[in-house]
Ligand SMILES: NC(=O)c1ccc[n+]([C@@H]2O[C@H](COP(=O)([O-])OP(=O)(O)OC[C@H]3O[C@@H](n4cnc5c(N)ncnc54)[C@H](O)[C@@H]3O)[C@@H](O)[C@H]2O)c1
Ligand SMILES: N[C@@H](CCO)C(=O)O
């Protein structure tokens with residue numbers, strides 16, 4: 001059994017769901033996962049604490065520093081890796097600037113697992129280079145479609161294909177809002193309901209204005225083509241009046257991404273509802289491949305993060 005020490009950065013909806021799944025499945029595929037530290041904005045707990053007790057304290061008191069009987073450290077994010085030296089850094093925070101922390105981790109040979117999109121969307125080439133230099137890995141399944149495995153599908157498979165186009169509904173919050181508006185709810189009523197599901201970003205304008213879907217489309221472009229897009233367009237859902245069969249659709253093709261509301265045909269695989277995402281991948285040999293699955297929610301996202309932790313522990317290669 002190979003024990004891996006993980007440092008969890010961020011302890012919100014996804015981070016707390018992750019410690020639940022780790023407690024349910026501590027040993028998988030010859031890997032034993034040990035939570036070495038957990039960080040939120042109030043500090044870092046490190047050592048022989050019970051992650052489920054930390055989850056209770058976070059949920060009841062709101063900050064992990066209230067976990068009594070354990071030392072609480074106030075590491076800067078970069079210090080965290082240098083002091084704790086985990087095997088794997090798991091970022092489940094909403095810190096857009098987390099790239100600087102990943103850079104330190106990868107240079108130290110610490111693999112990075114993340115569900116946080118901006119660092120991957122804005123710095124994929126540099127992160128890949130750092131990972132290759134230090135024989136660490138960068139894994140980000142849950143940045144796109146949460147635990148639904150579109151990233152693994154593209155990074156580890158389809159290597160004989162030209163990816164001609166990807167059309168996808170990648171944001172669960174706007175799908176939820178649009179489907180509630182279809183059934184007669186106002187935008188504001190639907191927005192409030194989405195908030196209660198725990199799928200909205202810490203800054204919900206990222207969902208509404210298409211920024212979250214745009215980050216995800218950019219990540220798909222990086223993985224499919226190994227470069228950033230030159231041509232981009234982004235329109236959110238604030239101006240949608242008739243929501244019937246409308247979804248926020250991302251289109252990715254070589255050199256170009258756009259995100260905008262589109263009215264879909266009744267039989268379109270993209271006409272998803274609730275927290276479901278869907279993607280149509282068009283290729284030269286395989287033709288059309290459709291992937292549909294949940295794209296939001298704490299455990300849905302933590303599931304993809306968990307798989308990436310095991311892949312990182314096994315030093316799973318990612319050709320793309
Ligand atoms: N919830 C989902 O369905 C889902 C799905 C896919 C990806 N994600 C992504 O996963 C990440 C976590 O999502 P969530 O739903 O748990 O969000 P959340 O808002 O519930 O939790 C984010 C946590 O990060 C913490 N944080 C932010 N900046 C920090 C910093 N500088 N230092 C320490 N802690 C910091 C916040 O305090 C918060 O506790 C986000 O990047 C989100 O975009 C979420
Ligand atoms: N806010 C995001 C969470 C999943 O990335 C969404 O609604 O899809």
Ligand code: NA
Nearest residue numbers: 141144146148
């Ligand atoms: Na995914």
